[in-house]
Amino acid sequence: MRFNRSALMLVxxxxxxxxxxxxxxxxFLRFFSPQLMLPRYVCATDYGIRGNTPSQSYxxxxxxxxxxxxxxxxxxxxxxxxxxxxPQGMRRIMLxxxxxxxxxxxxxxxxxLARMVDSLRxxxxxxxPVNLSVSGFGxxxxxxxxxxxxxxxxPDLVVIAWHATDLDDNVRSNLYAIEGKELVxxxxxxxxxxxxxxxxxxxxxxxxxxxxxxxxCCLRERSAEVVKFKIMPAMRRLMDLDxxxxxxxxxxxxxxxxxxxxxxxxxxxxxQRQCRLHGAELLxxxxxxxxxxxxxxxxxxxxxxxRKDVFHIYSPIADFQRLSGEKLYWEKEHxxxxxxxxxxxxxxxARSVMExxxxxxxxx
Amino acid sequence: xxxxxxxxxxxFILTLSSYWLLRRRYRIQNLLLLFASYYFYGFWDVRxxxxxxxxxxxxxxxxxSIRNGHMTLWQRARASxxxxxxxxxxxxINLKAFDFGFVEHWPSLAVDWQHVLVSKPAYxxxxxxxxxxxxxxxxxxxxxxxxxxxxxxxxxxxMSVVMNLAMLGFFKYxxxxxxxxxxxxxxxxxxxxxxxxxxxxxxxxxxxxxxxTMSYTIDVYRGCLxxxxxxTEVAVFVSFxxxxxxxxxxxASHLMPQFRRPRTANLACFRSGLWLIAxxxxxxxxxxxxxxxVVNSTFAPFSNADGMTPVPQDGLRLLLAIYAFxxxxxxxxxxxxxxxxxxxxxxxxxxxxxxxLPYLARNPSDFWKRWHISLSSWLRDxxxxxxxxxxxxxxxxxxxxxxxxxxxxxxxxAAWTFVLWGAFHGFILVAYRVVAEVSKKxxxxxxxxxxxxxxxxxxxxxxxxxxxxxESSGVVSVETAGGGSVKCCRRQASLRLPVxxxxxxxxxxxxxxxxxxxxxGVAAVQILIMFxxxxxxxxxxxxxxxxxxxxxxxxxxLHPHWSPAATDVLWTLVFYGWLFVLLEAIRARRGTETVLxxxxxxxxxxxxxxxxxxxxxLSVRGAQQFIYFAF
Numbered sequence: 002m003r004f005n006r007s008a009l010m011l012v013x014x015x016x017x018x019x020x021x022x023x024x025x026x027x028x029f030l031r032f033f034s035p036q037l038m039l040p041r042y043v044c045a046t047d048y049g050i051r052g053n054t055p056s057q058s059y060x061x062x063x064x065x066x067x068x069x070x071x072x073x074x075x076x077x078x079x080x081x082x083x084x085x086x087x088p089q090g091m092r093r094i095m096l097x098x099x100x101x102x103x104x105x106x107x108x109x110x111x112x113x114l115a116r117m118v119d120s121l122r123x124x125x126x127x128x129x130p131v132n133l134s135v136s137g138f139g140x141x142x143x144x145x146x147x148x149x150x151x152x153x154x155x156p157d158l159v160v161i162a163w164h165a166t167d168l169d170d171n172v173r174s175n176l177y178a179i180e181g182k183e184l185v186x187x188x189x190x191x192x193x194x195x196x197x198x199x200x201x202x203x204x205x206x207x208x209x210x211x212x213x214x215x216x217x218c219c220l221r222e223r224s225a226e227v228v229k230f231k232i233m234p235a236m237r238r239l240m241d242l243d244x245x246x247x248x249x250x251x252x253x254x255x256x257x258x259x260x261x262x263x264x265x266x267x268x269x270x271x272x273q274r275q276c277r278l279h280g281a282e283l284l285x286x287x288x289x290x291x292x293x294x295x296x297x298x299x300x301x302x303x304x305x306x307x308r309k310d311v312f313h314i315y316s317p318i319a320d321f322q323r324l325s326g327e328k329l330y331w332e333k334e335h336x337x338x339x340x341x342x343x344x345x346x347x348x349x350x351a352r353s354v355m356e357x358x359x360x361x362x363x364x365x
Numbered sequence: 366x367x368x369x370x371x372x373x374x375x376x377f378i379l380t381l382s383s384y385w386l387l388r389r390r391y392r393i394q395n396l397l398l399l400f401a402s403y404y405f406y407g408f409w410d411v412r413x414x415x416x417x418x419x420x421x422x423x424x425x426x427x428x429x430s431i432r433n434g435h436m437t438l439w440q441r442a443r444a445s446x447x448x449x450x451x452x453x454x455x456x457x458i459n460l461k462a463f464d465f466g467f468v469e470h471w472p473s474l475a476v477d478w479q480h481v482l483v484s485k486p487a488y489x490x491x492x493x494x495x496x497x498x499x500x501x502x503x504x505x506x507x508x509x510x511x512x513x514x515x516x517x518x519x520x521x522x523x524m525s526v527v528m529n530l531a532m533l534g535f536f537k538y539x540x541x542x543x544x545x546x547x548x549x550x551x552x553x554x555x556x557x558x559x560x561x562x563x564x565x566x567x568x569x570x571x572x573x574x575x576x577x578t579m580s581y582t583i584d585v586y587r588g589c590l591x592x593x594x595x596x597t598e599v600a601v602f603v604s605f606x607x608x609x610x611x612x613x614x615x616x617a618s619h620l621m622p623q624f625r626r627p628r629t630a631n632l633a634c635f636r637s638g639l640w641l642i643a644x645x646x647x648x649x650x651x652x653x654x655x656x657x658x659v660v661n662s663t664f665a666p667f668s669n670a671d672g673m674t675p676v677p678q679d680g681l682r683l684l685l686a687i688y689a690f691x692x693x694x695x696x697x698x699x700x701x702x703x704x705x706x707x708x709x710x711x712x713x714x715x716x717x718x719x720x721x722l723p724y725l726a727r728n729p730s731d732f733w734k735r736w737h738i739s740l741s742s743w744l745r746d747x748x749x750x751x752x753x754x755x756x757x758x759x760x761x762x763x764x765x766x767x768x769x770x771x772x773x774x775x776x777x778x779a780a781w782t783f784v785l786w787g788a789f790h791g792f793i794l795v796a797y798r799v800v801a802e803v804s805k806k807x808x809x810x811x812x813x814x815x816x817x818x819x820x821x822x823x824x825x826x827x828x829x830x831x832x833x834x835x836e837s838s839g840v841v842s843v844e845t846a847g848g849g850s851v852k853c854c855r856r857q858a859s860l861r862l863p864v865x866x867x868x869x870x871x872x873x874x875x876x877x878x879x880x881x882x883x884x885x886g887v888a889a890v891q892i893l894i895m896f897x898x899x900x901x902x903x904x905x906x907x908x909x910x911x912x913x914x915x916x917x918x919x920x921x922x923l924h925p926h927w928s929p930a931a932t933d934v935l936w937t938l939v940f941y942g943w944l945f946v947l948l949e950a951i952r953a954r955r956g957t958e959t960v961l962x963x964x965x966x967x968x969x970x971x972x973x974x975x976x977x978x979x980x981x982x983l984s985v986r987g988a989q990q991f992i993y994f995a996f
Binding site for chain 1: 371940970971974975978979981982983986
């Protein structure tokens with residue numbers, strides 16, 4: 002009896018302490034460090050990579066904005082359904098990218114894809130957007146998504162949103178690799194933590210925490226950083242697995258390897274080849290890294306800069322610098338475009354389409 | 366391996382667990398600590414581990430030879446073997462030829478035998494030179510021990526000092542002096558001499574461990590300490606990983622006895638150790654690293670400043686940035702020290718206090734008793750006092766102060782701004798002495814006029830105000846923060862945080878102090894003035910060049926205007942500094958070593974929670990290097 006009472010007391014103390022810690026932590030964060038509440042609704046697709054969870058409506062909250070994100074029954078960020086077959090005379094512009102492409106930080110009508118379509122319509126081009134972007138995508142996943150799902154929508158123009166993280170993400174996903182100068186498919190699937198997430202999200206309390214708890218979001222972000230950048234690479238090296246991370250550094254010289262750039266070039270070349278096979282044009286958006294409101298840097302593989310006649314690339318750096326000092330990126334979250342930034346990019350993309358004549362032919 | 370990294374956390378947990386599993390065998394614990402410390406240092410660059418071993422063997426040999434007159438053959442053999450093995454391992458083996466991993470879930474070690482040995486001829490020349498040096502030394506040793514005792518003692522002392530300083534001088538200062546000489550000759554004669562610099566890498570922590578090993582030999586020479594006969598004991602003293610790379614510079618008389626007895630750690634030790642680590646991480650990752658952002662962004666535009674660089678019109682922003690740097694450097698360094706002390710405490714060791722609320726200093730002398738105590742006391746005991754201290758007249762004392770501070774500045778880094786910083790502190794120390802002397806004489810004169818009968822007592826009291834520099838030559842006991850005591854030959858900085866109250870000129874012995882508010886006011890003004898003098902020194906310390914110093918001073922004094930950017934800097938100072946300032950103020954008021962002592966459990970719990978949540982949410986991403994690692 003004495004043992005039970007003291008054990009119960011101990012459990013009660015520990016339990017109370019845990020609850021107190023959670024409460025104090027939550028209050029502390031809400032006052033001193035409000036977290037980015039950017040829940041990510043991703044699931045496993047039939048073709049082995051991530052996709053947006055279909056038919057969702059949820060809020061993104063950051064210190065600088067609050068926006069609603071909606072997906073249709075196929076997981077595209079859209080307000081309605083988009084049939085695979087396109088209407089007669091309509092040009093379809095398909096966007097493949099990561100959270101930038103999805104339009105994190107802006108409402109649907111303010112995304113750069115929507116702005117691009119608005120500008121093209123104003124110029125007399127009858128077109129509609131199809132956004133196949135998924136937060137966390139790299140070029141490798143974009144290629145898979147394009148092949149498995151994207152071409153079903155009969156796009157006339159494919160826009161690939163290139164971002165700084167794509168170099169490492171392509172290597173880390175290990176979906177494709179370069180072997181003997183050829184691009185080969187290495188793995189059928191890449192579903193980082195998707196299954197566990199799907200399982201946890203079936204629990205209502207967990208889902209509520211993910212949406213409303215600052216403490217949960219903080220712990221999730223920190224643990225994801227540690228696991229992704231420290232623990233997994235160390236485990237792979239120790240386990241002597243075919244470590245994709247080992248490709249990020251030149252073992253001999255100890256300098257950053259050129260492999261990520263080579264892989265990126267190969268992936269983009271394959272995307273272009275696939276587009277040509279399906280009668281579509283390709284335009285690459287080079288999303289610059291922001292150092293300040295006036296300094297921007299391109300992270301596009303430098304080799305490709307000499308092959309502008311092979312790829313159509315739009316870089317908004319010059320347009321951004323003309324608006325020196327304006328807030329084009331959110332500054333208190335992961336650095337996505339503001340509505341103004343999206344407007345500039347969208348208009349710039351539309352201008353590039355017209356300059357390169359990418360929608361010049363007859364609509365199919 | 367940075368303290369604020371996951372690698373260190375894993376390393377320390379493994380070391381700590383193994384350490385306490387061996388709690389009944391303290392000698393094996395020492396061996397474990399030695400291997401852990403070598404691994405800790407070698408994690409950065411195993412080649413430079415050889416320098417630690419070299420310094421260890423050098424001072425082990427010199428100390429025994431000074432005290433005992435000779436080393437036994439067995440002692441010499443062990444030391445020689447240790448040194449040569451270290452040279453072979455650190456310089457001759459290519460560790461990249463070994464690959465440890467798991468194959469089918471079993472650990473495996475693969476060796477590329479063709480590349481096991483390093484292929485660089487320079488490294489083999491060093492190993493060969495070490496071997497020849499060992500042989501020659503052993504051959505000459507019998508003759509050296511037959512020298513007249515005083516000559517022998519001086520010879521081995523000189524050998525330790527010269528070789529340690531040569532090692533420090535080469536790795537830290539060769540390129541600096543070569544480049545300075547080059548540009549001086551070129552600017553004077555107009556001739557280009559070519560490039561004399563060698564691109565020498567600065568080994569992490571060399572300034573710290575060299576001073577630490579030298580103090581061991583010097584204390585043996587002075588008769589304050591018995592030399593150790595076990596080379597492993599000296600090795601673990603020199604390389605003890607909590608304080609290896611950024612201090613405190615421990616004294617052998619304080620640390621070495623702790624390796625000679627079993628260590629115990631009770632729950633209170635663990636609690637205080639964990640608190641010191643958590644608080645140290647908070648100081649570093651939350652306060653210092655966030656201050657660094659505004660400091661770096663303020664100083665960055667002036668990295669190539671010259672006479673033509675425009676002076677910013679918002680001088681108050683620059684002033685706030687200097688305050689931010691003052692907080693940054695203090696929290697960075699004190700944070701490291703607290704983590705070191707906490708880590709050592711979890712292992713059952715007591716490491717000396719290195720800071721005593723330095724920004725509450727009222728005068729330059731007081732500041733150097735509170736800031737980087739281990740270095741300032743080292744410089745006092747091994748440089749200032751041997752130079753003569755204050756024993757040979759006032760002008761000599763001033764000279765010794767300036768020289769000591771100049772070399773103290775140079776110790777911090779190979780750059781003229783550090784020398785200038787040292788000179789600045791030397792100058793204000795001298796100025797303070799002059800002012801204090803004049804005040805003393807003035808106070809005595811006033812007493813004589815007001816109260817001739819009490820003048821003698823007042824003279825004695827006034828003497829105590831400037832008696833800080835007076836060194837004792839007797840053996841004194843110093844109480845350690847861990848509750849023990851150690852004997853040392855010179856009066857050392859107190860290792861326990863005292864309840865601070867300095868004697869004010871208005872105090873009358875035997876009477877009441879009727880000027881409480883006035884004395885608080887005077888103290889506040891003194892602290893404010895001293896803080897700003899220290900900040901001026903920090904400007905010299907942080908500025909990339911003298912042009913930057915000039916720009917900052919002109920901006921602050923000629924254009925003291927506000928700007929939106931100044932608001933950002935102020936917000937950063939307040940947001941990240943408020944908790945730190947509050948807890949330090951409480952510590953100062955209570956006079957306790959840590960702020961949590963004697964508080965109710967509920968208050969301690971909440972302080973812990975706030976610190977942990979700050980580390981989780983407010984710390985800068987990515988492990989940032991400690992400033993003093995560069996020294």
